[in-house]
Amino acid sequence: MTTPKFAQIKQFIVDKIRSATWQENQRVPSENELASQFSVSRMTARRALSELTEAGILTRSQGLGTFVATFKSQSSLLEIKNIADEVKERNGNYTCNVLILESINAVAPIAIALGVEIDSVVYRSVLVHNENDSPLQLEERFVNPALASGYLQQDFTALTPHEYLSSVAPLTQARHTVEAIMPNSEMCQWLNLYNEEPCLQVIRRTWSIHGIVSFARLVSPGSKYRLGGHLTFKK
Known part of the structure; x- marks a missing residue:
C-alpha cells in the first residue's frame, strides 16, 4: 500500500528532527515549500504541518512560520x-x-x-x-x-x-x-x-x-x- 503524501511529509520532518539536522526552535519549510518539494497540494502540506503541531512536535507562529518545538x-x-x-x-x-x-x-x-x-x-x-x-x-x-x-x-x-x-x-x-x-x-x-x-x-x-x-x-x-x-x- 502506498504511503499517503501527507504521511511522507510528516516522516520527512520527524526524521530531520530525530537526526538533529533540524534543531529546536528552527524554522521548517513553509506549506508552499513542502508542496513544491513533494509535488502535492498546499492543503496536503498543511495537513502534515497541522498534525505535527497538534502532536507537539512543531509549533506555529502567526506571520512568522512553523518551527521545531522545544523537546519537553x-x-x-x-x-x-x-x-x-x-x-x-x-x-x-x-x-x-x-x-x-x-x-x-x-x-x-x-x-x-x-x-x-x-x-x-x-x-x-x-x-x-x-x-x-x-x-x-x-x-x-x-x-x-x-x-x-x-x-x-x-x-x-x-x-x-x-x-x-x-x-x-x-x-x-x-x-x-x-x-x-x-x-x-x-x-x-x-x-x-x-x-x-x-x-x-x-x-x-x-x-x-x-x-x-x-x-x-x-x-x-x-x-x-x-x-x-x-x-x-x-x-
Whole structure:
C-alpha cells in the first residue's frame, strides 16, 4: 500500500528532527515549500504541518512560520490523556517499568482520598513511563478495589492504568493539583536523576459514576515535561 503524501511529509520532518539536522526552535519549510518539494497540494502540506503541531512536535507562529518545538513533553491540564498515546503521537517509543503492584491497608490520607474506610484494603501501583527508553514520568496510584477488582492482575507493560481503569470504570470527573517539588532519593533513583532537579508533580483524583476510582501522584523531571492547554471562548 502506498504511503499517503501527507504521511511522507510528516516522516520527512520527524526524521530531520530525530537526526538533529533540524534543531529546536528552527524554522521548517513553509506549506508552499513542502508542496513544491513533494509535488502535492498546499492543503496536503498543511495537513502534515497541522498534525505535527497538534502532536507537539512543531509549533506555529502567526506571520512568522512553523518551527521545531522545544523537546519537553507536554500534557494538557484540561483533559486526561493516556501517556502512552502522548508518546506515540510524538512518534516516540513508549515502554513501562512496573516497580510495585500490591495490596495495602489504607492509611488515613489514602482512605480519605479514595473515600474508603481507614485500614481497608486498596491497591497500589508504582510505574515508570518511558519515552525512547528514558524515564519520563513516575506514577504512584492507589485504586479502589470495589470499582476495579482486576487491577492487580493487569499487565501494565501492555496497557496503562489509565486505559484499564477507563474500560472498567469510565471517567466522569477528575480533580488536579499541580506543584513544583524537589524529588526525594527514591524518586531520583526511579527517574534516573543523577543530578537533583525540580520536578513537576500532579496529584489527581478520578471519579466514575459509582464513586472515586483512583488517587494518583505523577512526577516528571522539569527538564522533560510541561503542562499546557488551549481554551476557546465563545462570544
